[in-house]
Amino acid sequence: MSNLDLNLLITLDAVLAEGSVTRAAKRLRLSPSAMSRALARLRETTGDPLLVRAGRGLVPTPRAIELRDRVGQLVRDAQEVLRPAEFLDLSKLDRTFAIRTSEGFAESFGPALIARIGEQAPGVRLFFMQKPDKDSKPLRDGVVDLETGVIDLTSAPELRGQSLFRDNYVGVVRSGHPLSRGQITPEKYAAGTHISVSREGIEKGPIDDALLPLGLERKIATIVGGFSTALGLARGSDMIASVPERHTASLREGMYSFALPFRTPEFTVSLLWHPRFSADPAHRWLRSLILDVCGKSE
Incomplete structure (x- = not known):
């Protein structure tokens, strides 16, 4: 039994359902000789003739009658397991996505x-x-379903991704800050006291790179690990926070935001997932919903 061919179940189901070797061969699109060989293997495997001649036709043996419903159900179950999942009843979906x-x-x-x-x-x-951090190990390990971020997929070829939106940096100060009145020039911006955002504690970033050709440099007063902390500090002081515009829209409510008075490169925020979830209909539905929500907020 270690070399059992499970394809024999499909053959047996056809033979028992049709009650005819010829009709079973047509159903399975097998030649008569191939069907005869398959039936011989079935008889050898089950130890029963399964179909015996009665007059001009064939009739099932008691063993065949006993197996007919069981084999039919096994084949239907196998087909259900292997059939691509197409229908998703969202009203009955009970699941938590990380x-x-x-x-x-x-x-x-x-x-x-x-x-x-x-x-x-x-x-x-x-x-x-x-x-x-930017380590996508939780995504690879299946700890999380989805991840968003500015990630170069060439460095993680085993992941799948799709662009959510383009973003750029804006300056943010408290309401009533001196920069909220009058034109903001690169010089006025650089002359202020700044908050740098870096999970790794790095002081310089793309904004400093953009100021360099202008001969300007920011004075960094503090480095924080997240946008929320940067905006909280800016809200209660005269410091300037420079944060992604779309990513922090709700966090900046009640503050004064302004376009940076110099060019900075835009960046793409992407949605990432592991291929194990690519064909999951519930996962596909949520990914589509996130893409739609982020697209409509533009």
């Missing part, structure tokens, strides 16, 4: 996303996880 993302994403896109989920799949919950 999304690993940077500060600001949940605040900016979460309300609309949760509202849409509530309308379509009330049994679905989102678990927004903090993203303390």
Whole structure:
């Protein structure tokens, strides 16, 4: 039995259902000789003739009658297991999805996303996880379902990704800050006291690179690990925070935001997942919903 050919179950199901070797061969699109060999193997494997001649036709043996319903159900179950999942009943979906993302994403896109989920799949919950680093190991290990971020997929070819939106940096100060009045020049911006955002504690970044050709340099007063902390400090002081515009829309409410008076490179925020979830219909549905919500917020 160690070399059991499970294809014999399909052959046996056809033979028992049709009650005819000829009709079973047509059903399976086998030649008469191939069907005869398959029937011989079935008889050898089961130790029973299965179909015996009675007059001009064939009739099933008691063993064949005993197996008919069981084999038919086994084949139907196997077909169901191997059939691509197509139908998803969102009204009955009960599942928690973990999304690993940077500060600001949940605040900016979460309300609309949760509202849409509530309308379509009330049994679905989102678990927004903090993203303390760029290591995608939790995604690879299946600890999280989805991740957002500025990630170069060439460095993680085993992951799948899709662009969510383009973003750029804006300056943010408290309401009533001197920069909220009058034109902001590169010199006025650089002359202020700044907050740098870096999970790794790095002082310089793309904004400093953009100022360099202008002969300007920011004075960094403090380095923080997230946008929320940077905006909280700026809200209660005269310091300037420079943060992604779309990613922090809700976090900046009540503050004065302004376009940076010099060119900085735009960047793409992507949605990432592991291939193990690519064909999961519930996962595909959530990915589509996130793409739609982020697209409509542009």
